[in-house]
Amino acid sequence: MTRADPAVTASSLGKRYGDVVALDDVTFDVRVGELFGLIGPDGAGKTSLFRLLTTVQLPDAGSARVLGLDVVKDYRAIRSRIGYMPGRFSLYPDLSVEENLRFFASVFGTTIEAGERLIAPIYSQIAPFADRRAGALSGGMKQKLALCCALVHLPELLLLDEPTTGVDAVSRREFWDLLETLRADGLTIVASTPYMDEAMRCERVALIQHGRILDIADPRTIGARFDRPLLALRSAERLRLLRALRALPDAHSVFPFGDAVHYADARADRDGSTVAAGLQRVLAEQGIRDVQVTPIEPGIEDVFMELMQRAPAATA
Amino acid sequence: MTVSPDHGHAIEVRGLTRRFGTFTAVDAITFDVAAGEVFGFLGANGAGKTTAIRMLIGLLAPSAGSARVAGFDVSTEAEQVKRNIGYMSQRFSLYEDLTVRENITLYGGIYGLSDGAIAERMASLVERLDLGRDLDTRVKSIPLGWKQKLAFSVAVLHDPKVVFLDEPTGGVDPITRRQFWELIYATAEQGTTVFVTTHYMDEAEYCDRVSIMVDGRIAALGTPAELKARFGGETIDDVFVRLARPGAAA
Structure with a gap:
């Protein structure tokens, strides 16, 4: 060798x-x-x-x-x-x-x-x-x-x-x-x-x-494998935030991540800050208070979950 | 949180202590957990968590101090404590050679539920966890993630006031881990108090409040945001490392 x-x-x-x-x-x-x-x-x-x-x-x-x-x-x-x-x-x-x-x-x-x-x-x-x-x-x-x-x-x-x-x-x-x-x-x-x-x-x-x-x-x-806009959202009303995000028509995936919620948008070509502005508006209309929205770089756990969902035999 | 002796606390711990010979495993810990709260009980290996939990669930007598769980004294009313709590450990909660249906029936019987109540709980569980196809499968052949969700559901089958979860999410994939936490939230929303230990520090952020045990004592207790502000750290992991091993922090 x-x-x-x-x-x-x-x-x-x-x-x-x-x-x-x-x-x-x-x-x-x-x-x-x-x-x-x-x-x-x-x-x-x-x-x-x-x-x-x-x-x-x-x-x-x-x-x-x-x-x-x-x-x-x-x-x-x-x-x-x-x-x-x-x-x-x-x-x-x-x-x-x-x-x-x-x-x-x-x-x-x-x-x-x-x-x-x-x-x-x-x-x-x-x-x-x-x-x-x-x-x-x-x-x-x-x-x-x-x-x-x-x-x-x-x-x-x-x-x-x-x-x-x-x-x-x-x-x-x-x-x-x-x-x-x-x-x-x-x-x-x-x-x-x-x-x-x-x-x-x-x-x-x-x-x-x-x-x-x-x-x-x-x-x-x-x-870089994660080819969609990804945002971290924080709110005191986390469970409400989670449910509101899941109900959005353009939601691709919504997962709790530590003290934040990670939201990936289904519209792969949008940029993060445009999506962020849209989310701010929609969530404010629903009366969820003090939501912070930040575009973020995906980490390995985001990528892993994305790949798991694409794989033929999905999670149990 | 203020201390009131009779209202709103699912768990009240006062100077709880356990010694083994000359070694003090749990050293005069005092805290309260509110009804419906999700409380994270963190600590390094050997910090005394398991000993503390064994006292809280009525399996080990304290050397000193007292604790009330679900309204009962763990020293003098251990049997009532056991009837009013649920408990799930990482691996040993279900009988692997029994089917899903048999496990639910067995635990329902142990908890003293009527046949009608068991049938009703079974139906709602099957729907919630989508277990219909696997009801007659032996537990050992269902995937680990389902097993853990099932073990949790069995632990709350009798609608306990408090459920203790000892490292419930070890080894599962990140999606299943999150689904498990959503089960926890849903249970807490209905008023059940959740007392949980974990080695995943991101999960500590999902708790309403967390305590960090170091050498038998509670070194910190508060909401995740409070602890991060007080001890200076971006995550609970930072806080944990700082407290659990001073000098080792990066």
């Missing part, structure tokens, strides 16, 4: 479990040194994709190469060169922090000391609890230990399945800070998450829903 080859290449991957289609024609690649995000809700196919890339399961259709190796033929070689952190806490709760780490090092025929270069910045944060049973750690600490165990054999590619699910907002930020440090060190990382805000930490993201990739893009420019 040369530097120019992708770290991961998936070509028309498919996977079924009985009647359930978990993955359908999934094609993407991950560049060497990239922090790549798989963004999608539970049941979208993220875990199935990780199982194929980690050679734990075989694809039913298509093919994939990891670090230049075929996931079916070269599975042994792949396993020793990747680090994988499954979604469910997968360490031994009755072993101490240090024992878990030593165990994972020995499984890969190495030692904690040999892995020091990669794990030192993370391990230093949990070292004060080295003698504590892994099962007694807090959620954020467990994630850090699991990350150390996935890195102790110095893998070239790190695969993380929902590392921050169920973790509070502060610990989530800290975890992504760690991933950015690792990426800056040259590691290639693929991480999945149901949290749209975490997508901004990735260089590229694949939006995934119902086993299909809806889009692959740079999260900073993905807003």
Whole structure:
């Protein structure tokens, strides 16, 4: 494999479990040194994709190469060169922090000391609890230990399945800070998450829903995919505002967004400020007071919801 | 909000405390939640939220202090508290091997509703959630988003005065998450008090008021707008990070 080859290449991957289609024609690649995000809700196919890339399961259709190796033929070689952190806490709760780490090092025929270069910045944060049973750690600490165990054999590619699910907002930020440090060190990382805000930490993201990739893009420019005027509206009477907007003939989509409501207009060619002026007038006529209307740039969650609605199998 | 002992408060908490050995998980928290309010109960992992909720729903006795929920004392009238509240946790609210119909019937029975009342609630639920085709499907094979909407609807089947939602929207897609919040609004509009925890900070903005728990105490309480003004931040996420981990804020 040369530097120019992708770290991961998936070509028309498919996977079924009985009647359930978990993955359908999934094609993407991950560049060497990239922090790549798989963004999608539970049941979208993220875990199935990780199982194929980690050679734990075989694809039913298509093919994939990891670090230049075929996931079916070269599975042994792949396993020793990747680090994988499954979604469910997968360490031994009755072993101490240090024992878990030593165990994972020995499984890969190495030692904690040999892995020091990669794990030192993370391990230093949990070292004060080295003698504590892994099962007694807090959620954020467990994630850090699991990350150390996935890195102790110095893998070239790190695969993380929902590392921050169920973790509070502060610990989530800290975890992504760690991933950015690792990426800056040259590691290639693929991480999945149901949290749209975490997508901004990735260089590229694949939006995934119902086993299909809806889009692959740079999260900073993905807003350009949204080809309609989008406005944020704020009012003290939010529920009334929501209902009034939904009833408008030109409403394309109306969703609550934090303290605002995002309104997309069906007339794709209008500019935002014209639409804003129109909305101001209509809402004032309906007696909804003190409405602020601002044209905005679409974010990744706007785009995701727009793509979901266009996809054939819409939301449940 | 002023404190009145008998009117308008669905939840009244006074110095509520819980210790485990030498560790104080919940440290003298005091607050009120008004009838029909959507109240967001936020905090980092380990801040004491779960312990506080377990006391409020009558499952764990306080070490000190008191709380009244739906008009009943959680220490001395725990059974009445349980009958007058609904509770939904992220994963374990429904029986996966029972059908949708069986789950509704089972919970209706547990809540002591008559057969007629159960049939009536079932019909309105089916219409509201568009569940007609899936009534005889096992819960484990319906999509997660429907499961959560169903779990919520079952939690309010008996028209409780207060419903507790513990991270109700984990893992669902962004559209379903919003549909779920509209169910919450509709329920609150009818007078049910909604007490909700979430790790999605944008959802905190949907609440009438939020509290942020740090190390067993309530570090902040107010409307989202008040908290953002008081602690300086564009979003509740900013406020949360500032309070939950001083020094870690970006």
